[in-house]
Amino acid sequence: MRKLNNNSGASAAFTLIELLVVISIIALLVSILLPALKNARGAARKITCANKQRQIYTGIALYASDNKGWMPPSSFHNGYTYYLKYYLNAHSATKYTQLTDDGANYHGLGFESTKGAFFCPDTLPPNSSPCWVVTYPVRNMYLSNYSSTMNDSAGVNERSGAWLIYKRSSGTLKSYRKLDYIKSGSVIVGEQNYFASDSTRNTCAMWLTGPYSDGDVTVGSSAAWNHHQKSANFLFIDGHVMSYRYTGGSVFDSDFVPLN
Numbered sequence: 001m002r003k004l005n006n007n008s009g010a011s012a013a014f015t016l017i018e019l020l021v022v023i024s025i026i027a028l029l030v031s032i033l034l035p036a037l038k039n040a041r042g043a044a045r046k047i048t049c050a051n052k053q054r055q056i057y058t059g060i061a062l063y064a065s066d067n068k069g070w071m072p073p074s075s076f077h078n079g080y081t082y083y084l085k086y087y088l089n090a091h092s093a094t095k096y097t098q099l100t101d102d103g104a105n106y107h108g109l110g111f112e113s114t115k116g117a118f119f120c121p122d123t124l125p126p127n128s129s130p131c132w133v134v135t136y137p138v139r140n141m142y143l144s145n146y147s148s149t150m151n152d153s154a155g156v157n158e159r160s161g162a163w164l165i166y167k168r169s170s171g172t173l174k175s176y177r178k179l180d181y182i183k184s185g186s187v188i189v190g191e192q193n194y195f196a197s198d199s200t201r202n203t204c205a206m207w208l209t210g211p212y213s214d215g216d217v218t219v220g221s222s223a224a225w226n227h228h229q230k231s232a233n234f235l236f237i238d239g240h241v242m243s244y245r246y247t248g249g250s251v252f253d254s255d256f257v258p259l260n
Contacts, residue, residue, distance in 0.1 A: 039229075045121040046228040046243065053189055053235040055117045056146060059087035060188075061239070064179040071182075074148040074163060075175040078192075079108035081118050081144050088117045094141055110141030118144035120191050122227040146235075147192035149208045153254035161186025161237075161255025182237050187256040189235035191227050208256075 063072050063083055072083030085091060093109035114123040123145050150173075151162035158165075161183035165174045182188065190208045227233075231245040244251050244258070252258055 042229055046231075046233065049120045049122070049191070049228070050233050050241040050243070052117050052120070053146060053233055053241045054239065055088060056084065056189060057235055057239040059084035059117075060179070062087050069178045069180060071163065071177055071179050073175045075173060078118075078144045078147055080148060080163075081109040082107035085109060090116060090118065108143065110143060112141065114142055114145075118146055120145055120227055120233075145192045146189050147208050149187050149190060149256045151254055151256065156254075159183060161253075161257055163188040179237075183255050183257065184237065185257045186237050187234040187252060187258075188237050191232040191234075 060071055060080075064070060072080040074080035081090065081093070082095060085093065090109060090111075093111050095107055095109060109118075111118065119142070123142075148164050149162040150164040150166055151160045152166040152168065153160070154168060156165045156167060158177075158181055163177065163182070165177070166172070167174065187208075192208060228243065231243050233241050233243050235241050242258075250259060
């Protein structure tokens with residue numbers, strides 16, 4: 001910086017070259033800091049997501065305590081949300097009713113926004129959600145993208161892992177299970193993506209089944225592998241939350257117990 005003659009009464013000033021150097025340094029610092037800030041923001045959303053899943057577990061545990069150990073029923077469209085609304089302060093959501101495969105009516109909740117305990121901060125925008133355009137079960141509403149896991153293996157039984165079990169022998173999806181019946185070490189809730197966005201679909205986020213893979217994008221099976229820098233959070237039966245990255249193959253077995 002050049003200082004002008006004090007007798008002239010002029011103040012200190014930058015030359016054009018000095019100004020360009022300062023601007024270049026600022027631009028360089030911004031380019032260095034932006035990725036770090038982006039990563040920090042992503043890490044904060046990931047932590048927020050994990051905390052929301054822990055809130056859901058608290059609601060599940062309280063519900064089970066009030067209902068002789070039974071978990072809230074869940075089936076298509078993550079209907080467990082209705083049964084946790086009083087525990088997680090979701091009173092303003094829209095109620096819907098449908099018939100489960102085991103012959104009983106159960107309820108679910110539709111939401112006007114992706115805010116609150118039932119949504120990951122990285123949930124896709126409205127135009128990416130098929131729930132926003134279809135008429136069933138609720139129109140122009142979001143369904144939670146925290147989905148129940150489902151075990152549909154050939155040897156599934158009352159003591160198998162995952163929240164829901166599908167019995168191939170009878171073709172029945174069992175929506176009611178006791179908390180202490182579910183296999184230890186298994187995942188009961190994971191993040192679901194809204195992959196199918198066409199108006200012919202009547203679901204948006206159903207359940208999670210099979211391998212945790214980005215190649216499997218059919219409705220009702222694919223985890224949100226791209227939510228947190230190619231990873232997603234999963235809630236276990238004991239209440240802890242772990243993040244797993246998609247690596248090109250299966251991450252869980254049919255009981256939703258981690259392979260590694």
